[in-house]
Amino acid sequence: xxxIILHADLNSFYASVECLYDPVIRDLPVAVCGSVVNxxxxxxxxxxxxxxxxxxxxxxxxxARKKVANxxxxxxxxxxxxxxxxxxxxxxxxxxxxxxxxGMDEAWIDISAPGRTIEDxxxxxxxxxxxxxxxxxxxxxxxxxxxxxxAKLGSDMKKPDAITVISNDNYKKLxxxxxxxxxxxxxxxxxxxxxxxxxxxxxxxxxxxxxxxxDRLGKVGPILQQYARGYDYxxxxxxxxESVIKSIGNSTTPPKDICSYDxxxxxxxxxxxxxxxxxxxxxxxxxxVQVHIRDSELSCYERQAQLKDYTNISSxxxxxxxxxxxxxxxxxxxxxxxxxxxxxLSSAEGPLQISVFKEDNRRFRxxxxxxxxxxxxxxYGPYAVQRAVLLKKREFGDLGDTTEALMRKVSFNTxxxx
Amino acid sequence: xxxxxxxxxxxxxxVKFKKDGAMVPVDxxxxxxxxYTVDKVLDVRQAxxxxxxxxxxxxxxxxxxxxxxxxxxxxxxFVERKVSCAEDS
Numbered sequence: 001x002x003x004i005i006l007h008a009d010l011n012s013f014y015a016s017v018e019c020l021y022d023p024v025i026r027d028l029p030v031a032v033c034g035s036v037v038n039x040x041x042x043x044x045x046x047x048x049x050x051x052x053x054x055x056x057x058x059x060x061x062x063x064a065r066k067k068v069a070n071x072x073x074x075x076x077x078x079x080x081x082x083x084x085x086x087x088x089x090x091x092x093x094x095x096x097x098x099x100x101x102x103g104m105d106e107a108w109i110d111i112s113a114p115g116r117t118i119e120d121x122x123x124x125x126x127x128x129x130x131x132x133x134x135x136x137x138x139x140x141x142x143x144x145x146x147x148x149x150x151a152k153l154g155s156d157m158k159k160p161d162a163i164t165v166i167s168n169d170n171y172k173k174l175x176x177x178x179x180x181x182x183x184x185x186x187x188x189x190x191x192x193x194x195x196x197x198x199x200x201x202x203x204x205x206x207x208x209x210x211x212x213x214x215d216r217l218g219k220v221g222p223i224l225q226q227y228a229r230g231y232d233y234x235x236x237x238x239x240x241x242e243s244v245i246k247s248i249g250n251s252t253t254p255p256k257d258i259c260s261y262d263x264x265x266x267x268x269x270x271x272x273x274x275x276x277x278x279x280x281x282x283x284x285x286x287x288x289v290q291v292h293i294r295d296s297e298l299s300c301y302e303r304q305a306q307l308k309d310y311t312n313i314s315s316x317x318x319x320x321x322x323x324x325x326x327x328x329x330x331x332x333x334x335x336x337x338x339x340x341x342x343x344x345l346s347s348a349e350g351p352l353q354i355s356v357f358k359e360d361n362r363r364f365r366x367x368x369x370x371x372x373x374x375x376x377x378x379x380y381g382p383y384a385v386q387r388a389v390l391l392k393k394r395e396f397g398d399l400g401d402t403t404e405a406l407m408r409k410v411s412f413n414t415x416x417x418x
Numbered sequence: 419x420x421x422x423x424x425x426x427x428x429x430x431x432x433v434k435f436k437k438d439g440a441m442v443p444v445d446x447x448x449x450x451x452x453x454y455t456v457d458k459v460l461d462v463r464q465a466x467x468x469x470x471x472x473x474x475x476x477x478x479x480x481x482x483x484x485x486x487x488x489x490x491x492x493x494x495x496f497v498e499r500k501v502s503c504a505e506d507s
Contacts, residue, residue, distance in 0.1 A: 021471045083492075087464075087473075137466025137473050 004121035005236060006109040007143040007151035008128065010088060011160035013105035014045035016138040017084050018074045029053055030072045033061050044076055048160065081105075084136055091131050095124055100237045106155075108148050110236035118144060118167045125163045133161060147232040149184050150175060156182065171230055176203025183227060190224075193217070202228045245282060249290070250274045251339025257296050258335040264325055265318075269387055271340040272318035277374055279342060285310035286342035289320040295333040303328045310346050313366045317342060426470035427499035431488065443477055443488055446497070454481050456488075465489075470498040 010016065014032040019025060029050035031043045041061040053068040065071050085104040092099045098110040111124055125142040132140040139161035143154020146168060153175055154164035166174055181191040183202055193216070199205050205213075206228035213221030226232065250271045258264055279285060287310050294300035303324045307316060321340045329335070373385050430447040445455045458480040465476035467489055474491030489496050 020466060020468070020473065023469065023471050084473075133466075135464040135466060135473070137468055 001112055001114050002117060003146050004110070004112045004116060004118055005145055005148055005151045006111060006121065006125050006128070007145075007148065007155040008088070008092065008107050008109065008125075008132075008140050009142070009155040009159070010084075010105040010132070011139045011141055012045060012047050012051075013084075013138070014076055014081055015047040015050070017080050018077070019047055020137040021077075021080070022074075025072045025074070028070060028072050029055065029068050030074060031055055031061070031064055032076050033064075033073050035075060084138065087136055088132060088140070091128060091135065095128065098236045098238045106152075108151060108236045118146070118165060122163060122165045129161060129163060145171075147230060148234055148236065149227045149232040150230060152184055153178070153182060168230070172203070175228075175230075176201060176206060178202050180205050180228075183224065185220075185227070186224060190217070190220075245284065245345065247290075247341050247343035247345065248275055248278050248282070248284070248286070249292075249339055249341025250278075251292055251337060253337035258338065259331065261322075261326065264329075264335065264338060265322060266389060267338050268318045268321045268325070268340065269314070270390065271338070272314040272321065275340055275342055276312050276314035276317055276370060277377075279312035279345075280348070280371065280374060283348045284345045285312045285348045286345045287311075288342065288344040289317055289324065290341040290343060291321050291324045291328075292337075292339035292341065293325070293329055293335060294337045296336045297333050298336065300337075301328075304343075306344070309363075310348075311363075312342075312348060312370075313363065314370060315366065422469075423501040424469040424498040425501055426467070426472055426496050428494050428496045429488075431495040441490070443479060443495070446481070446488065446495075456481055457483075460485070467496075467498055470496065472496060 015030050018032055030047040031050050032045040033041055033043050043057050043059050043064050046055045055064045081104055092107055092109045096109050096111045100108045121144045125144045129140055129142055141155050141159035141162050143151040143164050145151040145154055145166040150166045154166045157164040180186055180194050180202055199208055205225055210222055213225055288304055288306050290302055290304040292302045305324055307320055376385050432444040434442045434444050443456050445453050447453050456479045459477055461478040463476055466473040472491050474489045477488045479486050479488055
Protein backbone atom coordinates (compact mmCIF):
# COMPACT_ATOMS: atom_id res chain seq x y z
CA UNK A 1 0.00 0.00 0.00
CA UNK A 2 1.38 3.40 -0.99
CA UNK A 3 1.66 5.98 1.74
CA ILE A 4 -0.25 9.12 0.78
CA ILE A 5 -0.01 12.10 3.07
CA LEU A 6 -1.55 15.51 2.63
CA HIS A 7 -0.41 18.67 4.34
CA ALA A 8 -3.12 21.33 4.36
CA ASP A 9 -2.22 24.94 5.14
CA LEU A 10 -5.00 27.52 5.43
CA ASN A 11 -3.66 30.56 3.55
CA SER A 12 -3.07 33.78 5.53
CA PHE A 13 -5.46 32.24 8.03
CA TYR A 14 -6.30 35.12 10.43
CA ALA A 15 -6.40 37.71 7.64
CA SER A 16 -8.54 35.49 5.39
CA VAL A 17 -11.14 35.00 8.11
CA GLU A 18 -11.25 38.75 8.78
CA CYS A 19 -11.64 39.46 5.04
CA LEU A 20 -14.48 36.95 4.80
CA TYR A 21 -16.37 38.76 7.55
CA ASP A 22 -15.83 42.22 6.08
CA PRO A 23 -16.26 42.12 2.30
CA VAL A 24 -15.44 45.85 2.07
CA ILE A 25 -11.79 45.31 3.02
CA ARG A 26 -11.28 42.23 0.85
CA ASP A 27 -9.44 44.04 -1.94
CA LEU A 28 -7.32 46.23 0.34
CA PRO A 29 -4.08 45.49 2.19
CA VAL A 30 -5.16 44.07 5.56
CA ALA A 31 -3.07 43.40 8.66
CA VAL A 32 -4.41 41.65 11.75
CA CYS A 33 -2.69 43.34 14.69
CA GLY A 34 -2.80 43.23 18.47
CA SER A 35 -4.22 46.21 20.34
CA VAL A 36 -2.09 49.34 19.88
CA VAL A 37 -3.50 50.94 23.03
CA ASN A 38 -2.36 47.98 25.13
CA UNK A 39 0.96 47.96 23.25
CA UNK A 40 0.38 44.58 21.66
CA UNK A 41 0.55 46.42 18.35
CA UNK A 42 2.42 44.07 16.10
CA UNK A 43 1.33 42.47 12.86
CA UNK A 44 0.06 38.95 13.57
CA UNK A 45 -1.04 38.15 10.02
CA UNK A 46 -1.56 39.85 6.69
CA UNK A 47 -3.42 39.21 3.48
CA UNK A 48 -1.88 38.85 0.00
CA UNK A 49 -2.21 42.58 -0.81
CA UNK A 50 -0.37 43.56 2.36
CA UNK A 51 2.29 40.95 1.64
CA UNK A 52 2.81 42.42 -1.81
CA UNK A 53 3.73 45.82 -0.35
CA UNK A 54 6.21 44.22 2.05
CA UNK A 55 4.25 44.08 5.31
CA UNK A 56 5.87 41.50 7.53
CA UNK A 57 4.48 39.42 10.37
CA UNK A 58 5.98 40.58 13.65
CA UNK A 59 6.64 44.19 12.72
CA UNK A 60 5.09 47.10 14.64
CA UNK A 61 1.86 48.64 13.37
CA UNK A 62 3.52 52.04 12.85
CA UNK A 63 6.22 50.44 10.70
CA ALA A 64 3.58 48.68 8.63
CA ARG A 65 1.57 51.86 8.17
CA LYS A 66 4.65 53.61 6.81
CA LYS A 67 4.82 51.08 3.98
CA VAL A 68 1.28 51.59 2.75
CA ALA A 69 -1.03 54.48 3.51
CA ASN A 70 -4.35 52.64 3.09
CA UNK A 71 -3.43 49.68 5.30
CA UNK A 72 -6.52 48.30 7.05
CA UNK A 73 -5.64 47.31 10.61
CA UNK A 74 -8.05 44.89 12.30
CA UNK A 75 -7.98 43.35 15.75
CA UNK A 76 -7.84 39.56 16.02
CA UNK A 77 -10.93 37.45 16.79
CA UNK A 78 -9.48 34.26 18.23
CA UNK A 79 -12.86 32.65 18.81
CA UNK A 80 -13.53 32.86 15.07
CA UNK A 81 -10.14 31.39 14.19
CA UNK A 82 -10.73 28.52 16.58
CA UNK A 83 -14.13 27.87 14.99
CA UNK A 84 -12.73 27.93 11.46
CA UNK A 85 -9.80 25.71 12.48
CA UNK A 86 -12.28 23.19 13.89
CA UNK A 87 -14.53 23.34 10.82
CA UNK A 88 -11.52 22.70 8.56
CA UNK A 89 -10.54 19.76 10.75
CA UNK A 90 -14.04 18.32 10.44
CA UNK A 91 -13.66 18.37 6.67
CA UNK A 92 -10.27 16.62 6.92
CA UNK A 93 -11.80 14.07 9.28
CA UNK A 94 -14.42 13.16 6.71
CA UNK A 95 -11.59 11.73 4.58
CA UNK A 96 -9.45 10.18 7.32
CA UNK A 97 -9.44 9.67 11.04
CA UNK A 98 -5.68 10.10 10.99
CA UNK A 99 -5.37 13.88 11.18
CA UNK A 100 -2.49 15.54 12.98
CA UNK A 101 -2.96 19.25 13.57
CA UNK A 102 0.10 21.50 13.50
CA GLY A 103 -1.11 24.73 15.04
CA MET A 104 -4.58 26.07 14.28
CA ASP A 105 -4.14 26.43 10.54
CA GLU A 106 -2.10 23.42 9.43
CA ALA A 107 -2.63 19.67 9.51
CA TRP A 108 -1.27 16.45 8.11
CA ILE A 109 -3.82 13.96 6.85
CA ASP A 110 -2.94 10.34 6.11
CA ILE A 111 -5.26 9.13 3.36
CA SER A 112 -3.40 5.91 2.50
CA ALA A 113 -5.74 3.07 1.52
CA PRO A 114 -5.34 -0.22 -0.33
CA GLY A 115 -5.20 0.39 -4.07
CA ARG A 116 -5.12 4.16 -3.70
CA THR A 117 -2.49 5.93 -5.81
CA ILE A 118 -0.91 9.35 -5.45
CA GLU A 119 -3.12 10.52 -8.33
CA ASP A 120 -6.17 9.52 -6.26
CA UNK A 121 -4.57 11.45 -3.41
CA UNK A 122 -4.37 14.53 -5.60
CA UNK A 123 -8.05 14.17 -6.49
CA UNK A 124 -9.01 13.98 -2.82
CA UNK A 125 -6.79 16.97 -2.05
CA UNK A 126 -8.53 18.92 -4.78
CA UNK A 127 -11.93 18.03 -3.36
CA UNK A 128 -10.81 19.22 0.08
CA UNK A 129 -9.51 22.44 -1.48
CA UNK A 130 -12.85 23.08 -3.18
CA UNK A 131 -14.86 22.24 -0.06
CA UNK A 132 -12.81 24.57 2.15
CA UNK A 133 -13.36 27.38 -0.34
CA UNK A 134 -17.09 26.77 -0.67
CA UNK A 135 -17.97 25.82 2.90
CA UNK A 136 -15.60 28.10 4.82
CA UNK A 137 -15.04 30.93 2.34
CA UNK A 138 -11.25 30.86 2.78
CA UNK A 139 -8.53 29.10 0.81
CA UNK A 140 -6.14 26.25 1.50
CA UNK A 141 -2.99 25.06 -0.20
CA UNK A 142 -2.30 21.35 -0.01
CA UNK A 143 0.86 19.33 -0.54
CA UNK A 144 0.37 15.69 -1.60
CA UNK A 145 3.30 13.36 -1.08
CA UNK A 146 4.56 10.05 0.27
CA UNK A 147 5.90 11.51 3.50
CA UNK A 148 5.17 14.34 5.92
CA UNK A 149 8.22 16.46 5.22
CA UNK A 150 7.61 16.59 1.47
CA ALA A 151 3.86 17.10 1.94
CA LYS A 152 4.65 20.18 4.05
CA LEU A 153 7.07 21.45 1.42
CA GLY A 154 4.38 20.92 -1.20
CA SER A 155 1.82 23.04 0.62
CA ASP A 156 4.28 25.94 0.53
CA MET A 157 5.13 25.66 -3.14
CA LYS A 158 1.91 26.89 -4.71
CA LYS A 159 -0.45 29.16 -2.82
CA PRO A 160 -3.13 30.27 -2.36
CA ASP A 161 -5.86 27.79 -3.26
CA ALA A 162 -3.63 25.21 -4.94
CA ILE A 163 -2.44 21.61 -4.91
CA THR A 164 1.16 20.43 -5.35
CA VAL A 165 2.00 16.77 -5.83
CA ILE A 166 5.48 15.62 -4.86
CA SER A 167 5.81 12.01 -5.92
CA ASN A 168 8.62 9.50 -6.05
CA ASP A 169 9.03 10.41 -9.71
CA ASN A 170 9.28 14.18 -9.44
CA TYR A 171 10.75 14.99 -6.03
CA LYS A 172 14.28 15.42 -7.33
CA LYS A 173 13.06 17.91 -9.88
CA LEU A 174 10.71 19.80 -7.52
CA UNK A 175 12.34 19.58 -4.10
CA UNK A 176 16.06 19.40 -4.65
CA UNK A 177 16.48 22.84 -6.27
CA UNK A 178 14.81 24.53 -3.25
CA UNK A 179 16.89 26.44 -0.71
CA UNK A 180 17.96 24.20 2.16
CA UNK A 181 16.26 26.60 4.62
CA UNK A 182 12.86 25.51 3.22
CA UNK A 183 13.24 22.05 4.75
CA UNK A 184 11.33 21.43 7.97
CA UNK A 185 13.59 21.71 11.03
CA UNK A 186 16.36 23.54 9.19
CA UNK A 187 16.32 26.75 11.18
CA UNK A 188 18.24 29.94 10.84
CA UNK A 189 21.42 28.80 12.55
CA UNK A 190 21.60 25.41 10.77
CA UNK A 191 21.05 27.19 7.45
CA UNK A 192 24.02 29.44 8.20
CA UNK A 193 26.19 26.40 8.90
CA UNK A 194 25.04 24.70 5.70
CA UNK A 195 25.86 27.80 3.66
CA UNK A 196 29.36 27.84 5.13
CA UNK A 197 29.82 24.25 3.95
CA UNK A 198 28.46 25.16 0.50
CA UNK A 199 25.25 23.22 1.08
CA UNK A 200 22.75 25.65 -0.45
CA UNK A 201 19.89 23.52 -1.72
CA UNK A 202 17.97 20.54 -0.43
CA UNK A 203 19.63 18.56 -3.25
CA UNK A 204 23.08 19.59 -1.94
CA UNK A 205 22.07 18.27 1.48
CA UNK A 206 20.75 15.00 0.02
CA UNK A 207 24.04 14.41 -1.77
CA UNK A 208 26.42 15.63 0.95
CA UNK A 209 28.82 13.29 2.73
CA UNK A 210 26.83 11.67 5.58
CA UNK A 211 29.88 11.24 7.78
CA UNK A 212 30.74 14.92 7.41
CA UNK A 213 27.20 15.89 8.46
CA UNK A 214 27.32 13.50 11.41
CA ASP A 215 30.68 14.94 12.55
CA ARG A 216 29.54 18.51 12.29
CA LEU A 217 25.91 18.36 13.40
CA GLY A 218 25.73 15.18 15.45
CA LYS A 219 22.76 12.87 14.97
CA VAL A 220 20.61 15.68 13.56
CA GLY A 221 22.84 15.85 10.45
CA PRO A 222 21.97 12.41 9.03
CA ILE A 223 18.30 12.82 10.03
CA LEU A 224 18.01 16.05 8.02
CA GLN A 225 19.79 14.37 5.13
CA GLN A 226 17.28 11.50 5.23
CA TYR A 227 14.46 14.04 5.05
CA ALA A 228 16.11 15.64 2.01
CA ARG A 229 16.29 12.19 0.38
CA GLY A 230 12.61 11.54 1.04
CA TYR A 231 13.18 8.94 3.74
CA ASP A 232 10.81 10.20 6.40
CA TYR A 233 8.72 7.42 7.88
CA UNK A 234 7.18 9.30 10.80
CA UNK A 235 3.49 8.49 11.06
CA UNK A 236 0.66 11.01 11.05
CA UNK A 237 -0.29 10.93 14.71
CA UNK A 238 -3.98 10.55 15.29
CA UNK A 239 -4.32 13.25 17.90
CA UNK A 240 -8.06 13.73 17.63
CA UNK A 241 -9.28 17.25 18.15
CA GLU A 242 -6.81 18.09 20.82
CA SER A 243 -3.12 17.87 20.27
CA VAL A 244 -0.82 16.57 22.96
CA ILE A 245 0.10 19.57 25.03
CA LYS A 246 3.76 19.99 25.79
CA SER A 247 3.62 23.19 27.79
CA ILE A 248 1.19 25.87 28.86
CA GLY A 249 2.21 29.49 29.11
CA ASN A 250 1.07 33.08 29.02
CA SER A 251 2.92 36.26 28.28
CA THR A 252 1.98 39.89 28.39
CA THR A 253 3.24 43.30 27.35
CA PRO A 254 1.79 45.67 29.97
CA PRO A 255 0.69 49.18 28.90
CA LYS A 256 3.89 50.59 30.43
CA ASP A 257 7.34 49.13 30.93
CA ILE A 258 7.98 47.23 34.16
CA CYS A 259 10.50 49.02 36.36
CA SER A 260 10.47 47.21 39.72
CA TYR A 261 10.30 43.74 41.23
CA ASP A 262 6.93 44.68 42.78
CA UNK A 263 5.49 45.27 39.35
CA UNK A 264 6.95 42.01 38.06
CA UNK A 265 5.41 40.26 41.04
CA UNK A 266 1.95 41.56 40.16
CA UNK A 267 2.37 40.43 36.58
CA UNK A 268 3.73 37.08 37.74
CA UNK A 269 0.62 36.47 39.86
CA UNK A 270 -1.73 37.30 37.01
CA UNK A 271 0.17 35.11 34.55
CA UNK A 272 0.55 32.24 37.00
CA UNK A 273 -3.15 32.26 37.82
CA UNK A 274 -4.00 32.06 34.17
CA UNK A 275 -1.44 29.30 33.54
CA UNK A 276 -2.55 27.34 36.62
CA UNK A 277 -6.21 27.62 35.63
CA UNK A 278 -5.47 26.29 32.16
CA UNK A 279 -3.38 23.46 33.58
CA UNK A 280 -6.37 22.47 35.72
CA UNK A 281 -8.74 22.77 32.75
CA UNK A 282 -6.64 20.24 30.88
CA UNK A 283 -6.19 18.03 33.93
CA UNK A 284 -2.43 18.64 34.02
CA UNK A 285 0.36 19.52 36.41
CA UNK A 286 3.86 20.64 35.58
CA UNK A 287 7.28 20.42 37.16
CA UNK A 288 9.35 23.00 35.26
CA VAL A 289 8.74 26.73 35.29
CA GLN A 290 10.17 28.92 32.51
CA VAL A 291 10.23 32.69 32.42
CA HIS A 292 10.53 34.73 29.28
CA ILE A 293 11.86 38.26 29.59
CA ARG A 294 12.09 40.92 26.91
CA ASP A 295 13.57 44.29 27.83
CA SER A 296 12.85 47.72 26.37
CA GLU A 297 15.67 47.24 23.88
CA LEU A 298 13.84 44.12 22.68
CA SER A 299 16.55 41.66 23.59
CA CYS A 300 14.99 38.62 25.16
CA TYR A 301 15.95 35.48 26.99
CA GLU A 302 14.43 32.57 28.84
CA ARG A 303 15.39 30.91 32.11
CA GLN A 304 13.94 27.79 33.67
CA ALA A 305 14.02 25.84 36.91
CA GLN A 306 12.41 22.76 38.36
CA LEU A 307 9.90 22.62 41.16
CA LYS A 308 10.06 20.09 43.96
CA ASP A 309 6.72 18.54 42.99
CA TYR A 310 4.33 18.59 40.06
CA THR A 311 1.95 21.47 40.56
CA ASN A 312 -0.93 23.51 39.21
CA ILE A 313 -1.00 25.88 42.18
CA SER A 314 -0.57 29.46 41.02
CA SER A 315 1.41 30.70 44.04
CA UNK A 316 4.01 27.94 43.61
CA UNK A 317 4.42 28.82 39.95
CA UNK A 318 4.59 32.56 40.69
CA UNK A 319 7.15 32.11 43.49
CA UNK A 320 9.42 30.01 41.29
CA UNK A 321 9.08 32.52 38.46
CA UNK A 322 9.99 35.38 40.81
CA UNK A 323 13.07 33.59 42.10
CA UNK A 324 14.17 33.06 38.47
CA UNK A 325 13.65 36.75 37.71
CA UNK A 326 15.52 37.89 40.81
CA UNK A 327 18.47 35.65 39.96
CA UNK A 328 18.67 36.78 36.34
CA UNK A 329 17.27 40.27 35.84
CA UNK A 330 18.67 43.42 37.41
CA UNK A 331 16.86 46.25 35.58
CA UNK A 332 19.77 47.44 33.48
CA UNK A 333 16.90 48.34 31.13
CA UNK A 334 13.16 48.32 31.91
CA UNK A 335 11.23 45.17 31.10
CA UNK A 336 8.91 45.35 28.09
CA UNK A 337 7.20 41.99 28.26
CA UNK A 338 7.12 39.04 30.60
CA UNK A 339 5.95 35.48 30.18
CA UNK A 340 5.61 32.37 32.32
CA UNK A 341 5.39 28.85 31.00
CA UNK A 342 5.01 25.53 32.77
CA UNK A 343 6.33 22.43 31.04
CA UNK A 344 7.38 18.87 31.88
CA LEU A 345 3.67 18.09 32.22
CA SER A 346 1.96 15.11 33.71
CA SER A 347 -1.64 14.14 34.31
CA ALA A 348 -3.14 15.67 37.46
CA GLU A 349 -5.08 12.45 38.00
CA GLY A 350 -2.03 10.23 38.30
CA PRO A 351 -0.69 8.71 41.52
CA LEU A 352 0.82 11.18 43.91
CA GLN A 353 3.85 10.81 46.15
CA ILE A 354 2.65 12.18 49.48
CA SER A 355 5.19 13.68 51.79
CA VAL A 356 5.44 12.39 55.35
CA PHE A 357 5.39 15.98 56.53
CA LYS A 358 2.32 18.09 57.02
CA GLU A 359 3.03 20.51 54.15
CA ASP A 360 0.92 18.37 51.81
CA ASN A 361 -2.25 19.26 53.66
CA ARG A 362 -1.55 22.88 52.91
CA ARG A 363 -1.03 22.09 49.23
CA PHE A 364 -4.29 20.14 49.03
CA ARG A 365 -6.11 23.06 50.63
CA UNK A 366 -4.55 25.47 48.12
CA UNK A 367 -5.60 23.23 45.23
CA UNK A 368 -9.18 23.12 46.54
CA UNK A 369 -9.14 26.89 47.01
CA UNK A 370 -8.00 27.54 43.45
CA UNK A 371 -10.54 25.12 41.99
CA UNK A 372 -13.26 26.97 43.92
CA UNK A 373 -12.00 30.30 42.60
CA UNK A 374 -12.13 28.86 39.08
CA UNK A 375 -15.79 28.05 39.43
CA UNK A 376 -16.61 31.45 40.97
CA UNK A 377 -14.88 33.18 38.06
CA UNK A 378 -16.59 30.96 35.56
CA UNK A 379 -19.96 31.96 36.96
CA TYR A 380 -19.43 35.61 37.84
CA GLY A 381 -16.64 36.75 35.51
CA PRO A 382 -12.83 37.03 35.73
CA TYR A 383 -12.86 39.95 38.16
CA ALA A 384 -15.26 38.39 40.67
CA VAL A 385 -12.38 37.24 42.88
CA GLN A 386 -8.98 38.88 42.69
CA ARG A 387 -5.84 39.24 44.71
CA ALA A 388 -6.01 42.50 46.65
CA VAL A 389 -2.63 43.67 45.33
CA LEU A 390 -4.04 43.70 41.81
CA LEU A 391 -6.69 46.25 42.71
CA LYS A 392 -3.97 48.87 43.12
CA LYS A 393 -2.55 48.49 39.65
CA ARG A 394 -5.25 47.28 37.34
CA GLU A 395 -3.12 47.81 34.22
CA PHE A 396 -0.90 44.91 35.21
CA GLY A 397 -3.87 42.73 35.96
CA ASP A 398 -5.50 42.74 32.57
CA LEU A 399 -4.22 40.06 30.27
CA GLY A 400 -6.78 40.70 27.60
CA ASP A 401 -8.17 37.76 25.72
CA THR A 402 -6.87 34.62 27.38
CA THR A 403 -7.00 32.73 24.12
CA GLU A 404 -3.91 34.71 23.19
CA ALA A 405 -2.14 32.47 25.59
CA LEU A 406 0.43 30.14 24.19
CA MET A 407 -0.21 26.48 24.18
CA ARG A 408 2.69 24.61 22.70
CA LYS A 409 2.19 21.27 21.14
CA VAL A 410 4.45 18.38 20.50
CA SER A 411 5.83 18.69 17.04
CA PHE A 412 5.61 15.67 14.92
CA ASN A 413 8.53 13.44 15.56
CA THR A 414 11.16 15.03 17.70
CA UNK A 415 9.02 15.62 20.75
CA UNK A 416 10.45 19.14 20.84
CA UNK A 417 8.48 22.32 21.15
CA UNK A 418 7.80 24.06 17.93
CA UNK B 419 -22.83 45.67 -10.38
CA UNK B 420 -23.94 47.87 -7.50
CA UNK B 421 -27.31 46.11 -7.53
CA UNK B 422 -25.56 42.97 -6.35
CA UNK B 423 -24.10 44.56 -3.24
CA UNK B 424 -25.27 42.79 -0.09
CA UNK B 425 -24.99 43.24 3.64
CA UNK B 426 -25.37 40.79 6.48
CA UNK B 427 -28.74 41.17 8.14
CA UNK B 428 -29.63 39.16 11.22
CA UNK B 429 -33.31 38.20 11.22
CA UNK B 430 -35.92 36.54 13.41
CA UNK B 431 -36.78 33.10 12.08
CA UNK B 432 -39.51 30.69 13.18
CA VAL B 433 -38.05 27.21 13.05
CA LYS B 434 -39.65 23.81 13.12
CA PHE B 435 -37.55 21.11 14.79
CA LYS B 436 -38.12 17.73 13.25
CA LYS B 437 -38.04 14.44 15.14
CA ASP B 438 -34.58 13.64 13.83
CA GLY B 439 -33.26 17.00 15.11
CA ALA B 440 -33.21 18.69 11.70
CA MET B 441 -34.28 22.34 11.59
CA VAL B 442 -36.67 23.70 8.99
CA PRO B 443 -37.23 27.47 8.74
CA VAL B 444 -40.95 28.23 8.61
CA ASP B 445 -41.04 32.00 8.27
CA UNK B 446 -38.71 34.98 8.39
CA UNK B 447 -39.37 38.36 9.92
CA UNK B 448 -37.73 41.20 8.02
CA UNK B 449 -36.38 44.19 9.95
CA UNK B 450 -39.46 46.30 9.06
CA UNK B 451 -41.70 43.70 10.69
CA UNK B 452 -42.95 42.02 7.52
CA UNK B 453 -43.15 38.25 7.88
CA TYR B 454 -42.43 36.08 4.86
CA THR B 455 -43.44 32.45 4.74
CA VAL B 456 -40.88 29.93 3.55
CA ASP B 457 -42.74 28.02 0.83
CA LYS B 458 -40.14 25.31 0.42
CA VAL B 459 -36.62 24.44 1.49
CA LEU B 460 -34.80 23.38 -1.67
CA ASP B 461 -31.32 22.64 -0.37
CA VAL B 462 -29.36 22.55 2.89
CA ARG B 463 -25.56 22.55 3.08
CA GLN B 464 -22.59 24.05 4.88
CA ALA B 465 -21.48 27.15 2.96
CA UNK B 466 -19.79 30.52 3.22
CA UNK B 467 -21.51 33.75 2.34
CA UNK B 468 -18.90 35.75 0.46
CA UNK B 469 -21.43 38.47 -0.33
CA UNK B 470 -22.54 39.22 3.22
CA UNK B 471 -19.51 37.90 5.11
CA UNK B 472 -20.18 34.82 7.19
CA UNK B 473 -20.29 31.07 7.20
CA UNK B 474 -22.76 28.48 8.44
CA UNK B 475 -25.51 26.12 7.35
CA UNK B 476 -27.05 27.55 4.21
CA UNK B 477 -30.75 26.99 3.49
CA UNK B 478 -31.88 27.64 -0.06
CA UNK B 479 -35.54 28.58 0.31
CA UNK B 480 -38.38 29.44 -2.01
CA UNK B 481 -39.98 32.61 -0.65
CA UNK B 482 -42.72 34.34 -2.65
CA UNK B 483 -41.54 32.58 -5.79
CA UNK B 484 -37.91 33.67 -5.44
CA UNK B 485 -34.88 31.62 -4.42
CA UNK B 486 -33.38 33.07 -1.22
CA UNK B 487 -30.48 31.97 0.94
CA UNK B 488 -30.84 31.98 4.73
CA UNK B 489 -27.78 31.17 6.85
CA UNK B 490 -27.67 29.64 10.32
CA UNK B 491 -24.34 30.75 11.74
CA UNK B 492 -23.47 29.47 15.21
CA UNK B 493 -26.73 30.41 16.99
CA UNK B 494 -28.09 33.18 14.77
CA UNK B 495 -29.83 33.46 11.43
CA PHE B 496 -28.87 35.95 8.75
CA VAL B 497 -29.84 36.84 5.20
CA GLU B 498 -27.83 38.51 2.44
CA ARG B 499 -29.78 41.74 2.19
CA LYS B 500 -29.60 43.71 -1.04
CA VAL B 501 -28.27 47.20 -0.31
CA SER B 502 -30.45 48.84 -2.97
CA CYS B 503 -33.61 47.16 -1.59
CA ALA B 504 -32.99 48.56 1.86
CA GLU B 505 -32.47 52.04 0.51
CA ASP B 506 -35.74 51.85 -1.40
CA SER B 507 -37.80 50.72 1.57
